[in-house]
Amino acid sequence: MQNKVLIRPETEKLFTRALNGEATREIPFWLMRQAGRYLPEYRAVREKAGSFLDLCFNPELAAEVTLQPVARFGMDAAILFSDILVVPYALGQKLSFEAGEGPRLAPQTRLDEVDFESFCAKLAPVFETVKRVRNELAGDKALIGFAGAPWTVACYMIEGRGGNFETARQFALENPAALDALVAKLTEATACYLIKQIAAGADAVQLFDSWAGLVPAAHFARRCIAPVRAIVQKIHAVYPGFPVIGFPRGAGLFYRDYIDDTGVACVGVDQHAPLEKVAACAAGRAAVQGNLDPLALLAGGKTLEAETKRIFDAAGNAPFVFNLGHGVIKETPPAHVAALARLIREFRR
Ligand code: CP3
Numbered sequence: 001m002q003n004k005v006l007i008r009p010e011t012e013k014l015f016t017r018a019l020n021g022e023a024t025r026e027i028p029f030w031l032m033r034q035a036g037r038y039l040p041e042y043r044a045v046r047e048k049a050g051s052f053l054d055l056c057f058n059p060e061l062a063a064e065v066t067l068q069p070v071a072r073f074g075m076d077a078a079i080l081f082s083d084i085l086v087v088p089y090a091l092g093q094k095l096s097f098e099a100g101e102g103p104r105l106a107p108q109t110r111l112d113e114v115d116f117e118s119f120c121a122k123l124a125p126v127f128e129t130v131k132r133v134r135n136e137l138a139g140d141k142a143l144i145g146f147a148g149a150p151w152t153v154a155c156y157m158i159e160g161r162g163g164n165f166e167t168a169r170q171f172a173l174e175n176p177a178a179l180d181a182l183v184a185k186l187t188e189a190t191a192c193y194l195i196k197q198i199a200a201g202a203d204a205v206q207l208f209d210s211w212a213g214l215v216p217a218a219h220f221a222r223r224c225i226a227p228v229r230a231i232v233q234k235i236h237a238v239y240p241g242f243p244v245i246g247f248p249r250g251a252g253l254f255y256r257d258y259i260d261d262t263g264v265a266c267v268g269v270d271q272h273a274p275l276e277k278v279a280a281c282a283a284g285r286a287a288v289q290g291n292l293d294p295l296a297l298l299a300g301g302k303t304l305e306a307e308t309k310r311i312f313d314a315a316g317n318a319p320f321v322f323n324l325g326h327g328v329i330k331e332t333p334p335a336h337v338a339a340l341a342r343l344i345r346e347f348r349r
Contacts, residue, residue: 013028013076014076019243020287020319021286022319023317023349024319024320027320027321027322028322029344031075031324032323032327034079034328035065036330042065042068051097056125062081063136066133067136076141076142078141085105085156087148087153090122090123091111091185093108110182114185119189123196127196131201133201134201144245146208147193147194148190148208148209149212150183150190151183152208154172155211155214156168157182158172164214176219179223186227191231194235195234195235204244204245205245207246209251212224212249213250213251224254228262236263244263244265245264247267247289250270255269255273255277255281259278259286267288268289268290268323271291271326272325275290275311275315276315279320288319289320293307294329300335304343312347
């Protein structure tokens with residue numbers, strides 16, 4: 001990534017400046033799963049909506065829960081309220097979310113030719129949510145769109161549920177060509193989905209590869225780098241230079257290759273990777289985001305304070321976005337998030 005010259009830095013969003021490679025004095029922040037069950041106002045809307053999928057496909061209510069954490073804590077970015085599994089759902093796979101059990105899909109290992117018209121029509125409420133949020137969000141706040149990266153989505157499609165994905169991983173090893181075909185379709189559909197989110201008003205998009213850490217080392221480039229690079233290129237063909245955040249959770253020693261070879265503007269760092277080392281790999285190429293252990297946020301108090309300081313030190317002078325290394329845990333007291341917001345706001349480098 002080029003450190004681009006900012007024409008009107010004072011009018012650009014703090015979050016966007018960091019994604020564009022600027023080591024901002026104040027650090028922008030948002031949290032993965034910032035809208036969710038730890039917030040009483042989310043639980044109230046969730047109950048009103050009916051099922052979790054009903055909430056994802058109700059633009060009025062989805063926009064409301066997207067904005068809730070920003071209204072309460074003042075994050076620099078809102079993240080679209082939806083789920084990575086709406087993509088296989090819109091591609092025709094049966095999906096439900098069982099209370100307390102997580103997602104259930106009717107397992108499938110292949111996809112027919114993607115009918116983009118019906119795919120996009122099914123996802124139209126998501127684009128409407130993006131429009132509504134962008135209209136209601138303050139000008140200095142960014143809106144992040146998102147999708148699952150093809151490997152992670154394929155894991156859920158094949159396994160039919162979360163867990164260790166042993167069925168999906170065995171399938172990938174035994175049938176690499178079949179997995180390539182599935183991932184190719186998902187790559188195409190995901191790029192199309194993200195381009196529509198951008199057209200509707202997203203200021204950045206994030207690709208969640210939550211299960212990148214489950215890929216055998218010899219297959220990492222094929223499963224986690226190539227599809228993300230293809231999606232970044234497809235987005236850039238329509239929106240040159242548009243900021244894409246990649247989050248290859250558990251990538252470990254592959255963070256360097258991921259930064260070098262995907263073309264993401266920013267890389268999300270889980271809490272198991274050493275932030276200072278990832279930041280060194282990313283220097284001059286990509287911004288970095290994340291690394292706070294969600295358990296430190298759950299703990300709060302002195303633990304949260306010490307971990308937050310450690311992260312500021314480790315980030316050094318990198319273009320940096322403060323975030324967790326994974327999503328907010330649902331038992332987290334909202335007061336701990338408020339305390340974290342204060343710690344971040346007090347910090348200047
Ligand atoms: O605030 C935000 O981050 C935006 C909304 C968002 C959700 N899911 C809402 C959600 C985002 C960005 C996601 C991404 C997502 N979904 C991922 C990638 C990030 C990660 O956590 O690794 C994955 C793997 C999924 C799939 C998924 N959705 C699972 C495994 C589950 C069940 C686990 C759980 O926490 O319940 C979900 C459900 C889900 N997605 C909930 C929320 C708020 C909870 C459902 C509810 O409210 O009943």
